[in-house]
Every structure is written in structure tokens, then in C-alpha cells.
Amino acid sequence: MSDVIGSERSSSLEAKVASELSALVKDVAIGAEFPFASNAAVCYALELFLPALLRVRFAEWKRESLDGFRIASARKVGPSAVELAGICILISDQTVTPFCAHLVVSPDTSSISAYRVRVGEAGHGPLGISGPDCNSSGAKRLLDGLMARMESVRWVYSVDSLQSPGDAGERQT
Amino acid sequence: MNPGPKGSCARVRRFSLGSRLRALWRIFLLQRVLDASGKVHGYLPEVQDLRRYHAEDLARLRDQLRIRVQTRIAKTVELGADYGHDARILEEQQLLKSIEKHWRIASERRDWQ
Numbered sequence: 376m377s378d379v380i381g382s383e384r385s386s387s388l389e390a391k392v393a394s395e396l397s398a399l400v401k402d403v404a405i406g407a408e409f410p411f412a413s414n415a416a417v418c419y420a421l422e423l424f425l426p427a428l429l430r431v432r433f434a435e436w437k438r439e440s441l442d443g444f445r446i447a448s449a450r451k452v453g454p455s456a457v458e459l460a461g462i463c464i465l466i467s468d469q470t471v472t473p474f475c476a477h478l479v480v481s482p483d484t485s486s487i488s489a490y491r492v493r494v495g496e497a498g499h500g501p502l503g504i505s506g507p508d509c510n511s512s513g514a515k516r517l518l519d520g521l522m523a524r525m526e527s528v529r530w531v532y533s534v535d536s537l538q539s540p541g542d543a544g545e546r547q548t
Numbered sequence: 549m550n551p552g553p554k555g556s557c558a559r560v561r562r563f564s565l566g567s568r569l570r571a572l573w574r575i576f577l578l579q580r581v582l583d584a585s586g587k588v589h590g591y592l593p594e595v596q597d598l599r600r601y602h603a604e605d606l607a608r609l610r611d612q613l614r615i616r617v618q619t620r621i622a623k624t625v626e627l628g629a630d631y632g633h634d635a636r637i638l639e640e641q642q643l644l645k646s647i648e649k650h651w652r653i654a655s656e657r658r659d660w661q
Contacts, residue, residue: 387628388628423627423628423630426632438632440633442589466633466635467632509589510589
């Protein structure tokens, strides 16, 4: 999958995400939630990795990145698959927006073999997905209420490994 | 004359409403910047607002920024850079320099509130 992002650096980033996630869910039963702290080692790699996936198809993400996560749910959904949902901080304006990432780690834990990443609800800001300020009570409300309405969230950005690299990104409005 | 009870109640009476409000404002400003994990998130203070901080709060912010900038740089070396993180590092470094300059000048004047 590192070919999709397309650089040696991304490859090491992907390897870092894969190995950290794998270690995190090693002893977790499939279907079970696992503790995921915002300062976990994997977080910084994910802050770079998820935008890198989005940049492949959405040019506007070249100037945007993520600066932190607040996790509402972290669940092991397969032998080597995890699903993370919560809110992430947009680095450009330090506001939060919801995200959901489904990541499948390869058997040798050296790469991400499949993924589906969804980020953002319609809002304001540079990408039109900015929500409340990251330290506000609005951010806490967004996080607390996210799982209850996860199925009805209208994601603005969505990428998955089934799309071919040449596909133009389709921004949902 | 009854000196009154010792402890916080006695001390609170010695401060004016204005000074207590100023203290609350400083704490509010600081909490906007430092989150529970100690990472520096949110809008960074403007340089012209630095004088509103209490010396202890500003020292705490400065120390957090030093750690955070070092951490960000170390992570950038380890995992690579991107436009957004580079811009944030630059912003935090500039704020850190401003705080250090403000601290130096204020220390020379000894004009901490």
C-alpha cells in the first residue's frame, strides 16, 4: 500500500503505524474494544499517515494535517483489523472534526493491507469541515455524541484501498 | 481585634474582586492553550497578550512549549514532515522566542504582576 502514497518516507510511516497497531491489539479479542490513549505512540504516526492517504486523492489536503485524536471507540474488528472512531484536530485552525478509520494490518505487521478512512462533517474553515475549537465544550459534546449517530454522519472526505490510485477524489458536499 | 480564621477564607478577603477576576482570566487563557495531556493545542496566545499572564503560568507555558517543540522536531526527524506540522512548529517556536524575550525584559524590570 505504500506505493499508493508513493515515497520511502511514507513506507516507513506505514510500517510504524502497522507495527504499533499490531502490538496494541495483540492480546485483544476480536470484537472487543481496547484502550487507546490520545498520547499513545501510534497517534503521532497516524497524524501523518491518515492525511497522507487523503492527499493521494484530495489535493486540498496537501496543506492540511491532523494534530491529535480523541478516541470515542477503538475496536478490534478482525484478526488484524482495527476500527478507530472519534474526533481529530485539524492542524491549520485547531478545530475538531469527526473521523473513522478502518485499518487492516498485513500478516507480517509491516504494512497496512487495506484501509477505509472517513474524515469530516460539513462545517467551516479551510476545508469546510472545521467544527468546534479543540479545547471547547463543543468538542467534548461532539466526541460524546459521535458513536450514537455514527451511521448517520455525512462524511465529507472518504478514501479506501479499493479505489485505484488514479481515481479522482470525490468530495461529498 | 479578631484576626479571623486562618486558611483560604482569610486569604481570599485580602484580594480585590479585580485581582481575582484577572487571576481567573489568566487561568482561562492558559487552559485554552494546554490540554489535559500537556500537548499544546488550540489557538496560541498573541504576543501582545503575554503581559496578561501570571509569571508562573507563563513559565509553565514556556516549559510546555519547549518540550512540545522538541517532541515535534524529534517526531519530524523520525517520521518525516508535512506542511501543516512544519507550520505549527514554526508558530510554536516563534511564540517560545517571544515568551523568552518577554520573560527576560519583565525580569529585568521586575514588573511581574
